[in-house]
Amino acid sequence: MLFRAEITVKLKDGMLDPEATTITKALKHLGFECRSLKQASVFELEFEADSRQNATEVAQGMCQRLLANPIIHDYSVVLE
Amino acid sequence: MLMKIAILRFGGSNCDLDVQKALNNLGVHAELVWYKEVLEGFDGAIIPGGFSYGDYLRAGAIAARTKIMQSVQEMAADGKPVLGICNGAQILSESNLVPGTFTLNQYPKFICKWVKLLKIGRSPFTSLSSEVVKLPIAHKEGRYVVPPRLLKELYENDQVVFKYVDDKGCPTSAANPNGSQDNIAAISNLEKNVLAMMPHPERASEKRLGSLDGNAVFESMIRYIKSL
Incomplete structure (x- = not known):
């Protein structure tokens, strides 16, 4: 399924x-x-995932591994 | 066996040749290693300055996630010395090889100037260094940030290696060029064999450059390799 x-x-x-x-x-x-x-960076992504839960996990993985630096950043994920 | 030090190169690295020249001046063989090549058979590694991947996302963030950095992680785990200078320091912090992070300067502008640094504690990268050294900095994202609970541990574990100081050797706020926490300019891992430093020792490695103080960092690293 395609998720945004x-x-x-x-x-x-x-x-x-x-x-x-x-x-x-x-x-x-x-x-x-x-x-x-406050200013923030917003990333709009489209990607394939098996389920909504899987899509959330993938997006959080992106944040944890690259998009955010946990020392200084908070992040939030909104799935469409 | 002849000592061999790797100098990593990413798209946007600079001062790589300067580091090589500084090491050659000290009689050490240093090889430039492109990030797509295999990092093997080296006694130590240096990640030079620059603007890898255009500093996109955060300085050092993209380079830190390249495959060659896994090899650097392995070298560090083997106890070999790894030195990150400026952008190299940012890459090491983004790789979690040193604690904390380097982020946008307090005054959000690129700074290029000479600074005085006080050697703190004991490090394999400063064993031959004077107490106070003069080195140049050149960065926009060099403000060291670490969670307060970790800061205490850094001192307890002797991981703070250089601090920005004034002419009297005091870490005053006026001597702090970028708003770094506790005037910290260089930080090491717990085992001390990885050092992330914002100042450029290779830019102070010949008399005509205005200071020779940077050589002590490389000489200390070389001495450490010989001791292994």
């Missing part, structure tokens, strides 16, 4: 995010005040 997954990888809460700080400042220059700002 959306994987989001973002920095763990409390991790310093220098890019987000810079973006927040740039928004401020444009008149937008943000109390907080």
Whole structure:
């Protein structure tokens, strides 16, 4: 079966995010005040799997083995 | 038998030839090994700097998952010395060969400058090094991050090898170029035979480069190989 997954990888809460700080400042220059700002990487994938459960496991495997670094990242998987 | 050190090359590696020249200057045979080749018959390995795979995803992430890195894991498990410099250090952390990770600098920009480093503890890569050395850094993702509970263990196990310091040898925040935790610039594995360092010793290996301090890292590594 073909599955579509959306994987989001973002920095763990409390991790310093220098890019987000810079973006927040740039928004401020444009008149937008943000109390907080987080950025994340989103991966949209299509792949074959035997079942929904299998597809979830495959996507989580991708995160654990490559897409996320467990020291600094949290990730979430949404299957369509 | 003649000592042979491997210098790994990935797409986007650089300073590989500089490392080779530094080793040759010390009378050691060093071979460049493309990542698709077989890593066999070497007494030690060095992963040089650069921007392997364009630093896509995270610096070092893609190179860390190549087949040749499995051979590096085996070399490390055999107790042979493995040195990662800059991008090489990022590859070693992405390979879980050293604890923690190197991520985007606190000020998210590429930095290229000379730094002072204080030697901490005992490492086979610094046995011949002075207490304070001067080496260049050149990176955008060099901020060392490690979970706080692990940091304590790193000190207990003597795994912190170099720290960024000021002219007086103090690890101040002003002397910290990238926001690294505890000013850490180089970290080793528990067994000490794997070292990940952000500064470039090969760029301080000849008088005309401005410092000779980097040679001590290679000389220490060579001495360690001879002791095995």
